[in-house]
Amino acid sequence: MNAPLLEIDNLSIAIDRPGGAGLPLLTDISLQLGRGETLGIVGESGSGKSLLALGVIGLLPEGIGSSGSIRLDGTELLPLADDDLCKVRGRRIGMIFQEPMTALNPVMKVGDQIAEGIVWHRGVGWCDARRDAVRLLDQVRIPDAAIRAKSYPHELSGGQRQRVGIAIALASKPDLLIADEPTTALDVSVQKEILEILDEHVRNDGMALMLVSHDLGVIAASCRRTMVLYAGARMEEGLTEEVLSDPRSPYTRGLLAALPQRRIGDRRLAAIPGNVPGFAALPPGCRFSDRCPDRIERCQTELPAWRSFGNGRGVRCIRAETAASEAG
Numbered sequence: 001m002n003a004p005l006l007e008i009d010n011l012s013i014a015i016d017r018p019g020g021a022g023l024p025l026l027t028d029i030s031l032q033l034g035r036g037e038t039l040g041i042v043g044e045s046g047s048g049k050s051l052l053a054l055g056v057i058g059l060l061p062e063g064i065g066s067s068g069s070i071r072l073d074g075t076e077l078l079p080l081a082d083d084d085l086c087k088v089r090g091r092r093i094g095m096i097f098q099e100p101m102t103a104l105n106p107v108m109k110v111g112d113q114i115a116e117g118i119v120w121h122r123g124v125g126w127c128d129a130r131r132d133a134v135r136l137l138d139q140v141r142i143p144d145a146a147i148r149a150k151s152y153p154h155e156l157s158g159g160q161r162q163r164v165g166i167a168i169a170l171a172s173k174p175d176l177l178i179a180d181e182p183t184t185a186l187d188v189s190v191q192k193e194i195l196e197i198l199d200e201h202v203r204n205d206g207m208a209l210m211l212v213s214h215d216l217g218v219i220a221a222s223c224r225r226t227m228v229l230y231a232g233a234r235m236e237e238g239l240t241e242e243v244l245s246d247p248r249s250p251y252t253r254g255l256l257a258a259l260p261q262r263r264i265g266d267r268r269l270a271a272i273p274g275n276v277p278g279f280a281a282l283p284p285g286c287r288f289s290d291r292c293p294d295r296i297e298r299c300q301t302e303l304p305a306w307r308s309f310g311n312g313r314g315v316r317c318i319r320a321e322t323a324a325s326e327a328g
């Protein structure tokens, strides 16, 4: 692994509560990500993926705080004042959101929105920045880029808006790009193209990519490493290939069983029964124990520790070996 660009140690995110311990939403997350590497964060809705992404760029909602350590190139981000964090965000860390319309200014031409970031973060004049914006639109495969640069967001399709969002994020040539469900709202062919564009920047510019998705298929297609989150806890991590071919956590096996290729017609063959538990009522033992097909009594009383197997592979399950061999 390259020297890590991003190092997160024991990050916890909680709703602040006056005079007492906060209500934890994300607990004890550690990860490393090097230049030119891709890490997928996967889990069902409500597992804490977006909070992790927002925590890294320091954009947590009001009333939610974080503790632990987030270092970018050795610089600790959590204690940074807003002004300093703002410089890191945008210039060194870019972010793409699921619904680009929320991140785009509806009354500003898209070319100018991209150019604005270039002027702001790279100190280039407006004329050059506008030219660069057209080049970026071309790079993210917007046809007739010079003409489209003069369009407003509502004049573009959903896929084109997402490409503009990517162009804005790439304008500052970030070292790290965090993409939160960047393709969820798009059809499959556009989805594939967007993932290819991101991959080009990882391979050609050494950009690090943290890709958040509820879809293991998207993660499998794009990320060398994967972290599986459930109810705010890290359940499994490792090379994507190994996590998918030899899942050690029953939760990962459940996600795999629910992949679309296992569907017949419109009917899903398997989905994990039940829902992600609420954070105010987490089970006392393993967070997945209520829904786990492999649980034994201990799982409901004992909080499993994180177990590392080396080479970045780890799992949070006391039955990792037994349950995996029983599942065949």
Ligand SMILES: Nc1ncnc2c1ncn2[C@@H]1O[C@H](COP(=O)(O)OP(=O)(O)OP(=O)(O)O)[C@@H](O)[C@H]1O
Binding pocket: 015, 025, 043, 044, 045, 046, 047, 048, 049, 050, 051, 052, 061, 064, 214, 279
């Ligand atoms: N502003 C907030 N106030 C209180 N709870 C919040 C807030 N934002 C998120 N949460 C809670 O934190 C948990 C994790 O949310 P998060 O958005 O990170 O999940 P997610 O895995 O990204 O889900 P999705 O795939 O649906 O976006 C959820 O239970 C959510 O209700």
